[in-house]
Amino acid sequence: MESDEALYARVKKGDMRAFDVLYARHASRLFGFLRAQLPSRADAEDVLHEAILATLESAEVVFDRGSFRTWLYRIARNLVLNRARSKGRGELAMVRFGASEAPRSGADDDVAHVELLRALDGAVARLPQPLSDLYHLRTSGLTYEEMAVVLGIPLGTLKSRMNQMVNVLREELKPWTAP
Amino acid sequence: MDCSLTLGNLIGYQFATVSDEERQQVEAHLVECTSCLRSYLALKAHADRGGDAEGPSEAARLKLRAAVAARFRPTPTRRVGRLLTRPVPLYQGLAVAAVVALAAALGPALARVVHPALSAHVAERVDTARPSPESITLY
Numbered sequence: 633m634e635s636d637e638a639l640y641a642r643v644k645k646g647d648m649r650a651f652d653v654l655y656a657r658h659a660s661r662l663f664g665f666l667r668a669q670l671p672s673r674a675d676a677e678d679v680l681h682e683a684i685l686a687t688l689e690s691a692e693v694v695f696d697r698g699s700f701r702t703w704l705y706r707i708a709r710n711l712v713l714n715r716a717r718s719k720g721r722g723e724l725a726m727v728r729f730g731a732s733e734a735p736r737s738g739a740d741d742d743v744a745h746v747e748l749l750r751a752l753d754g755a756v757a758r759l760p761q762p763l764s765d766l767y768h769l770r771t772s773g774l775t776y777e778e779m780a781v782v783l784g785i786p787l788g789t790l791k792s793r794m795n796q797m798v799n800v801l802r803e804e805l806k807p808w809t810a811p
Numbered sequence: 812m813d814c815s816l817t818l819g820n821l822i823g824y825q826f827a828t829v830s831d832e833e834r835q836q837v838e839a840h841l842v843e844c845t846s847c848l849r850s851y852l853a854l855k856a857h858a859d860r861g862g863d864a865e866g867p868s869e870a871a872r873l874k875l876r877a878a879v880a881a882r883f884r885p886t887p888t889r890r891v892g893r894l895l896t897r898p899v900p901l902y903q904g905l906a907v908a909a910v911v912a913l914a915a916a917l918g919p920a921l922a923r924v925v926h927p928a929l930s931a932h933v934a935e936r937v938d939t940a941r942p943s944p945e946s947i948t949l950y
Contacts, residue, residue, distance in 0.1 A: 643879065645885070646889075659866060659867055663866050745853040795828050797826075
């Protein structure tokens with residue numbers, strides 16, 4: 633399989649088939665990452681457009697400190713933060729999920745799973761920004777090393793925050809995970 | 812390990828923050844308990860798709876593709892520019908230098924072989940440029 637970096641070089645020479653491969657590889661997960669942090673699909677699509685174009689237009693991308701993917705997510709995250717600064721955090725707060733309802737007693741397995749996932753969505757939406765970044769980057773498929781590069785923090789700090797994030801979610805989901 | 816402990820550890824298990832011992836306990840329980848296994852698979856599937864099953868719209872893809880094509884598609888001007896700014900590899904530079912040096916060294920000899928008359932004319936011109944013994948006046 634051709635590497636992202638090789639495809640990136642081909643796109644810069646105008647090879648649109650290379651672009652199609654890169655898009656198929658990353659767009660969906662990156663969109664999920666953006667969708668989780670922006671209030672609407674339209675916003676997420678706008679930032680996806682800007683992020684991919686900005687990554688491709690970068691004059692000098694040095695891949696020795698990270699992969700194409702880390703570069704892409706770094707730019708996307710900065711664009712999200714810029715929007716948050718310009719629009720005010722209140723407007724960009726997670727509005728997709730309201731406060732979770734209490735679990736229904738006696739629910740069968742399928743309903744219980746749906747409720748658990750809704751509870752997870754709510755818990756993730758209430759995570760503070762640094763922990764929320766971790767959750768969404770990790771679920772986008774990035775490795776710990778890649779996440780550390782994207783966030784610009786040491787690997788040890790990242791691991792410590794991952795533990796913190798998991799503990800917060802675990803506490804939030806206690807009512808749903810109790811027998 | 813009972814169901815409550817396993818479910819509590821599923822998030823940590825998914826994000827690989829549990830200890831080796833806890834991981835083994837979770838895995839042992841998941842093999843035996845269908846309900847917890849289904850919860851884990853639901854959590855995993857949910858996390859793997861980033862919480863949103865739908866990707867960007869086809870319109871968004873086409874718009875971006877058009878923008879990338881407009882920005883990077885090779886035009887005659889871009890092709891010429893790329894050719895001019897293309898870095899020359901070292902071995903190509905050395906090869907050109909070697910050819911030039913060889914031409915400078917062998918050029919005069921080759922010229923004599925190919926054009927003997929021209930060489931003689933040049934030699935004659937050189938001779939006439941020298942002062943003849945008669946033209947030297949001794950004072």
